[in-house]
Amino acid sequence: xxxxxxxxxxxxxxxxxxxxxxxxxxxxxxxxxxxxxxxxxxxxxxxxxxxxxxxxxxxxxxxxxxxxxxxxxxxxxxxxxxxxxxxxxxxxxxxxxxxxxxxxxxxxxxxxxxxxxxxxxxxxxxxxxxxxxxxxxxxxxxxxxxxxxxxxxxxxxxxxxxxxxxxxxxxxxxxxxxxxxxxxxxxxxxxxxxxxxxxxxxxxxxxxxxxxxxxxxxxxxxxxxxxxxxxxxxxxxxxxxxxxxxxxxxxxxxxxxxxxxx
Numbered sequence: 001x002x003x004x005x006x007x008x009x010x011x012x013x014x015x016x017x018x019x020x021x022x023x024x025x026x027x028x029x030x031x032x033x034x035x036x037x038x039x040x041x042x043x044x045x046x047x048x049x050x051x052x053x054x055x056x057x058x059x060x061x062x063x064x065x066x067x068x069x070x071x072x073x074x075x076x077x078x079x080x081x082x083x084x085x086x087x088x089x090x091x092x093x094x095x096x097x098x099x100x101x102x103x104x105x106x107x108x109x110x111x112x113x114x115x116x117x118x119x120x121x122x123x124x125x126x127x128x129x130x131x132x133x134x135x136x137x138x139x140x141x142x143x144x145x146x147x148x149x150x151x152x153x154x155x156x157x158x159x160x161x162x163x164x165x166x167x168x169x170x171x172x173x174x175x176x177x178x179x180x181x182x183x184x185x186x187x188x189x190x191x192x193x194x195x196x197x198x199x200x201x202x203x204x205x206x207x208x209x210x211x212x213x214x215x216x217x218x219x220x221x222x223x224x225x226x227x228x229x230x231x232x233x234x235x236x237x238x239x240x241x242x243x244x245x246x247x248x249x250x251x252x253x254x255x256x257x258x259x260x261x262x
Contacts, residue, residue, distance in 0.1 A: 002028045004101070005108030013037065017069040025079070029105045030098060032090040036081035036106060037065060039072035040115055048120040048144070048259065049110045051136070052080035053103055055127025055150075057093050057168065062086070070248070071124065074255040079110040083132075095172045096131040096155060096187040103136045107143075120144050122258045123198075125151050127211055127240070134189035134196070134219075143198040145261040147254050150204055150211050150240050153219040155187040161212050190218060193226040199261055200230040201254060205238030231257075 002008065006028045013022040023038040041047060050071055055061040063080045072078045081102045084091030093099055107121055123146040125133035130151020137146045152158050156177045159169050170176055177184045185191075200223060204216035216234070223230040233250075235242070242250065 004028050005105040016066045020069040020072045022065055027109045029102045032084050034084045034102050035087050035089040036079055037068055039068045039078040046117040047075055047077045047115050049116050050076045050078045050122045050124050051106050052078050053125040053129030053132045055129050057095055058086055077113050077116050079106055081106040100135045103132045104139050128152050137198050138192050138195045145258050146198050147201045150208055152211055153215045156184050157215055190222040193222040196228055201257055203233045206234055206236045208240045210240035
């Protein structure tokens with residue numbers, strides 16, 4: 001029997017960045033073979049780790065190799081799970097259902113890398129990945145910090161504000177918040193912020209129409225009520241996707257923030 005986080009296969013992947021090596025990894029999560037992308041600096045050394053939790057669902061929002069390599073170029077070993085049911089992985093993407101395990105076990109996949117600096121693993125999340133990161137931070141006690149960029153914090157809120165996603169959410173989750181309230185409540189991590197031990201950085205554009213700025217405020221309020229450590233970087237003129245030049249600067253800033261966390 002294969003154990004969770006056991007690596008069952010690896011294959012080299014073409015890297016857009018000469019200094020970064022990319023590897024597609026197949027690992028076990030909840031008995032399923034799930035895939036993800038690993039990015040590592042080629043230079044010898046030990047590096048802090050980042051679990052990169054992508055947005056979207058299925059093929060929509062899949063993290064690009066260049067984006068994962070961009071984070072690794074800041075001096076990190078980065079692992080980005082695709083989530084189950086994607087890119088040939090087994091199972092079904094459940095939008096923060098059992099697929100949360102794919103993020104939880106991704107931490108142990110990264111820990112197997114010889115270049116990983118022991119004791120230092122951060123979570124970076126974007127959009128839908130936000131809810132995945134919150135649950136990972138709740139379910140694990142070995143997370144150094146969590147970055148929540150334009151992140152979903154309340155699945156019911158997402159259903160109500162994204163009419164274009166309702167059909168998908170009904171299919172994946174098993175109904176609407178009215179017909180399947182427990183399934184939605186189980187996916188909403190805000191009720192368990194007291195279990196988060198790592199500091200949280202919230203980044204959000206105040207004109208975001210994909211994941212509303214209100215979701216950042218909901219998370220901030222929940223963290224404050226739980227008396228947790230957090231920081232906010234809000235941008236009044238930005239939407240869901242930031243201008244590329246400033247986006248790159250924020251990546252540099254947030255990875256610096258990660259490295260500064262105790």
